[in-house]
Amino acid sequence: MRYAIQQAGESRSFPTGDAFLANAVAPEAAEVMIHLGTPLRADDARAAILLELGEECLGVHTGETLGGEGSNILGFCRYRNGADTPSDLVEIVRQKATPETAIAAARAVFESAGLQVAICDDQAGRIIDRLVRPKYNAALRFLDEGLATQQDMDLTCRLGLGYRDGPIERVVRGGLAEHYDISKALFEIYGSQGYAPARRATVAARRRGPASNA
């Protein structure tokens, strides 16, 4: 599946120098158009239009029709913890009525680049943030409550669960203030206590500086 890229600014999914960028073809030769920071333009002639998302839902860009939304436009985000190298995971975001042909085209683009694909509904936090943010909040709360030291909690998860890194070292590396932003956004949508930003994340956000909204 040949793809073209329209880009404005640095992409979090595909930073400068990423081989994925180099393998793009000219727009007239591409079945799929990928937008990295450029405004969405509908094009029914394409197999798929792929829009790089931040934390927002795809519906913010396409509009929604109470369950009837869906076209050849899909969202995507390559998972990346803070400034870490992007992972191999691409979350592809579909809407309720997105055609299977468009999903297959999106999948083909990323899988042919050696990436792994997870298809998810257009829900806040997609898969990873929806699942890990409450865990990070819990770990930070446990630290406050004296359950164990940070080093012991991280060591326990590495040794006991085989994690590459522990939850606290990971969330700190990704940025506590950024964790606050994501958790707060998820808390506003879901209202579940697990998404309420942990105290240490709130402190980090408030110390971020005068430009902060925290």
Added chain:
Amino acid sequence: MTGTIRTVGVCGAGGTMGAGIAIVAARAGYRTISFDRSAEALARARKQTEAFFAKSVERQKLSAEERDVILASMQSSTELADLGACDLVIEAVFEALSVKQELLGDLDTICPPQTIFASNTSTLSITEIASGCKRPDKVVGMHFCLPAQLMKLIEMSPGILTSDETMQAAWDFTERCGQIPVKTQDKPGFILNALLVPFNNDAIRAVEAGVASPADIDRAIKAGLGYRMGPLELIDLIGLDTQVRLSEAFYPITLDQRAAAPPLLRRMTSAGLLGRKAGRGFFTYDGNAMFGA
């Protein structure tokens, strides 16, 4: 005062966890007495232990002579009274408070006053377990990970009345066994299960909410976070009924919504979709086909 530990008793040693703990202690040079009410279970565990040490010899981690010494230091018994000579008794019996309290109460009458009792509980309060005996200062949490003979981590938790000497002696024992102890408070799930049980429930709720298929959720977690297993694959492995039991152990104490068993988990359990042991849970296991893939 707490004396030197020379002889270690393991209760529930006919089970996988208990047998593994006995291996850990014996391998470190302790005389070990494996206790279980079931002679069949003890015999099975003995065979597994011999097979484990045979592999250790094959892999040149032990000499044949060392293996023979270790196996000779391991006794088995179906009589609790045989634990009377132990300096440390580690219990790995059924995860029910009344069962563990009763066991410690019985051991209280059998073992000398200086004997330390350690509990391998993963969910129950050490302080509550210790209330079953008259030496709560000599009771400590010592949670091994499965398989105990391979996993280095041990969560060590003092109860409210555990003495510093008891904690130190138990800690030293784990280190002499070549394990890596971490200290946690006596709170539900300690570190591992306090983080894992709600996380696994969240993954089930994501399936229920239509966020993604089980296969996509697991793929995302493995590829994105580098976990060895996805949460739904892991729940299938430990058993959906076990996940319900864990949730029911935590939620009434913590009132953490994430710890409450999700409705989908209960429905699947009622339908007999218990995971790998039933051939089907979030995935199916006949012919390696994955349900939801």
